[in-house]
Amino acid sequence: MNVRPISRASGDARGRRNKGLLALILGVLLLAVTACGGGGGSNSGSASGDSKAKGSDTAETKQSQAVVTIAPKNGSKSVDTSGALKISAAKGKLTEVTVKDADGTKVSGAITGGGASWTPATHLAAATKYTVHAVAKDSDGRVAAEDSSFTTLTPKNTFVGYFTPEDGSTVGVGMPFSIRFTRGITHPEDVKKAISITTSPAVDVQGHWFGNDRLDFRPENYWKSGTKVTIKLNLDGVEGRSGVYGKQTKTVKFTIGRNQVSIVDAKKHTMKVTQDGKTIRTIPVTTGKPGYDTWNGQMVMSEKLTVTRMNGETVGYGGEYDIKDVPHATRLTDSGTFVHGNYWGGGAFGNYNASHGCIGLQDVKGGYSKSVPAAWFFNHSILGDVVVVKNSNDATVAPDNGLNGWNMSWAKWTA
Numbered sequence: 001m002n003v004r005p006i007s008r009a010s011g012d013a014r015g016r017r018n019k020g021l022l023a024l025i026l027g028v029l030l031l032a033v034t035a036c037g038g039g040g041g042s043n044s045g046s047a048s049g050d051s052k053a054k055g056s057d058t059a060e061t062k063q064s065q066a067v068v069t070i071a072p073k074n075g076s077k078s079v080d081t082s083g084a085l086k087i088s089a090a091k092g093k094l095t096e097v098t099v100k101d102a103d104g105t106k107v108s109g110a111i112t113g114g115g116a117s118w119t120p121a122t123h124l125a126a127a128t129k130y131t132v133h134a135v136a137k138d139s140d141g142r143v144a145a146e147d148s149s150f151t152t153l154t155p156k157n158t159f160v161g162y163f164t165p166e167d168g169s170t171v172g173v174g175m176p177f178s179i180r181f182t183r184g185i186t187h188p189e190d191v192k193k194a195i196s197i198t199t200s201p202a203v204d205v206q207g208h209w210f211g212n213d214r215l216d217f218r219p220e221n222y223w224k225s226g227t228k229v230t231i232k233l234n235l236d237g238v239e240g241r242s243g244v245y246g247k248q249t250k251t252v253k254f255t256i257g258r259n260q261v262s263i264v265d266a267k268k269h270t271m272k273v274t275q276d277g278k279t280i281r282t283i284p285v286t287t288g289k290p291g292y293d294t295w296n297g298q299m300v301m302s303e304k305l306t307v308t309r310m311n312g313e314t315v316g317y318g319g320e321y322d323i324k325d326v327p328h329a330t331r332l333t334d335s336g337t338f339v340h341g342n343y344w345g346g347g348a349f350g351n352y353n354a355s356h357g358c359i360g361l362q363d364v365k366g367g368y369s370k371s372v373p374a375a376w377f378f379n380h381s382i383l384g385d386v387v388v389v390k391n392s393n394d395a396t397v398a399p400d401n402g403l404n405g406w407n408m409s410w411a412k413w414t415a
Contacts, residue, residue, distance in 0.1 A: 064142035066092025068134045074148040081126055081152050081237035081245065082190070087118040089136035092144065094118055096135040101128050123194065126237040126245050127154040152237065155245035159183035161215075161235065163252065164302070164403070165383060170257045173222040174300040175384025176403055177231055177252075184212040186241040191215070194234045194246070199227055208413045210400040220410045222386070223256040225276070260385045262377075264359055266294060266392035269350045271359065273377065280380075283373045284350025286342070288357040292317075293394035295337060295357070300403040301385045303331035304378070307367060310338075317356060327367025328378035332359075332387055333402040339387060341367055341374030349373075357394075359387070 067090045072079050079085075087097055093115025099107040107130070108121040115136070124130065132148045161179040165171045177197065185191050188209055197205045197217055201224065207217045217231075230253050235246030262273045266287045273281045288294040308329045312320040315336040327341035341363025348354040349362045363374035370379065386406075399408040 062142070064092065064136075064144040065138040065140075066090070066136035066142070066144040068094070068136050068144055068146035070132050070134060070146055070148040072150045074150070076150040078153040079124075079150050082123040082239060085120055085124065085130075085132075087132065087134050088116060089134075092136040092138040094134060094136050095143075096133070098133045099130055101125065101130055122234065123190070123237045123239075124152050125249070126152050126247065128152050128237075155243070155247070157183075157244040158247040159185075159235075159240050159244055160246070160248045161233065163231075163233075165254050167250075167252045168254065170255045170382065172301065172382050172384030172386065173225065173256055173259045173261070174298070174386035174403070174406060175223070175254075175256075176216045176218040176300070176405055177229070177254075178214065178216045178403055179233075181213045181215075181240065183240060183244050185209075185215075186212065187239055188212070188215075190238055191235070191240050191246070194238045196232045196234070198230045201227065203227065205229075206414045208405060208408070214400070216403070216405050218405055218413070222259070222261075222406075225256055225259050227256040229254050229256070257382060257384075260381065262385070262387045264294075264387060264389045266353065266389060268391070269353065271361070271377075271387075273380070281376070283361055283377060286345055286348040286351075286355055286360040287353045287389070287392060288355050288394070289353045290393070292356045293353075294355070294359060294389055294392045295333065295394050295397035295401075296389050296392045297396040298404060298406040299332035299337065299387050299389065299397060300406070301330050301332065301339075301381060301383050301387065302403050304381070304383065305329045305331075306378075308340075310336075310340075312356065315356075321356065325366070327363050327365075328361070328374040330378065330381060331402070333397060333404065335401055337397075337402075339377065341372070341378070343367075359389070 069088050071086045072084055094111050097109065097111060097118040099109065109118055110121065111118045129149060129151045135143055135145045137143050159182045161181050163177065163179040165175055192207050192215065199205060203219045205217050205219050207215050209215050230251065233248050233250045235248040238246040240246055258275055260275050262271050264271045264285060264287065269285055271283045271285045272279050273283065308326050309324045310326045311322045312318055329338045329340035331338055337357055339359045342360035343363045343365040345354060345360055361374035361377055363372050367375060369375060396407055397404050399405045405413065
């Protein structure tokens with residue numbers, strides 16, 4: 001009698017287990033049907049869709065036939081600043097090339113040969129890391145890209161250029177842009193190409209080498225008043241001579257002021273000062289005495305000194321003079337020609353020539369008076385003003401003796 005209830009309980013448990021197992025089997029089958037059917041019983045449609053997708057992926061991932069080549073190789077060090085960077089494309093055409101330094105400054109260049117190559121328009125800077133990104137397309141329009149980086153050489157020997165006039169200055173109509181290099185240049189065209197000059201209003205400006213360490217730029221005729229001149233020195237990385245590289249990048253700007261040209265007549269002992277073509281004053285002067293005649297020609301003011309010492313020994317005249325307080329001196333040549341005040345000349349001014357080659361104007365000892373001719377002329381002059389000497393018994397001043405390239409014809413200047 002005690003066994004029956006236990007037997008019923010055991011049977012009930014088995015029944016429940018069987019029912020649960022059946023439900024689990026039905027659920028698994030239902031999930032399997034749902035997964036295979038994809039909903040709505042459209043199994044064949046789904047299979048067709050998957051097949052199309054696979055075909056499309058295969059088409060899109062087919063690689064471009066274009067091949068981009070960048071020289072120098074990625075990671076290269078001590079790369080030459082000129083001639084080493086070359087980018088080309090085979091089995092396709094270049095469509096985009098970007099070369100820039102660590103600061104993001106881009107290197108200008110052009111795609112040439114119908115997309116076959118790209119070359120920089122200028123040299124690269126020294127000791128600089130550059131990155132390159134180049135893209136080419138094949139005949140089917142598929143693109144191929146290549147990225148690279150390299151670092152240019154760090155030169156052991158360098159040069160710079162010292163120039164005149166100063167940045168931001170206002171100068172006279174005769175002022176050239178003159179740059180003197182600390183090393184003799186044996187690759188003049190490369191150096192000259194790295195210096196660009198623009199003007200407003202536009203005028204043709206050409207450079208001329210004096211020796212191998214000086215390069216001057218000027219227009220054919222005197223500058224027009226008000227002209228704004230901008231010079232860009234892109235010398236960093238330029239190989240000026242074998243193994244010697246420039247290390248200078250600078251922009252220089254100057255403005256041309258009013259037109260002042262003073263004409264000295266050595267026979268009449270006068271200096272006629274003109275501004276914008278009009279005579280504003282005629283001053284009696286004394287020029288070089290016989291044997292010490294003043295240079296003829298066009299001379300540009302390159303330095304102004306309120307007072308200076310003039311010693312004959314410095315210009316090969318022995319101990320003929322040593323004046324420690326020459327007032328109101330304006331340099332015209334490297335060899336020592338000045339327009340200056342003279343307080344010891346007595347009655348020479350306007351009457352006879354008594355100097356050792358300079359142009360003397362009446363002054364007072366100490367140069368304190370602003371009304372005397374020398375002080376007036378000094379205060380009305382700026383660097384770059386022109387002094388023209390005529391009717392002297394000496395030759396014409398050499399074009400490289402001071403900033404005096406105007407004494408060379410335009411044909412020779414540009415030859």
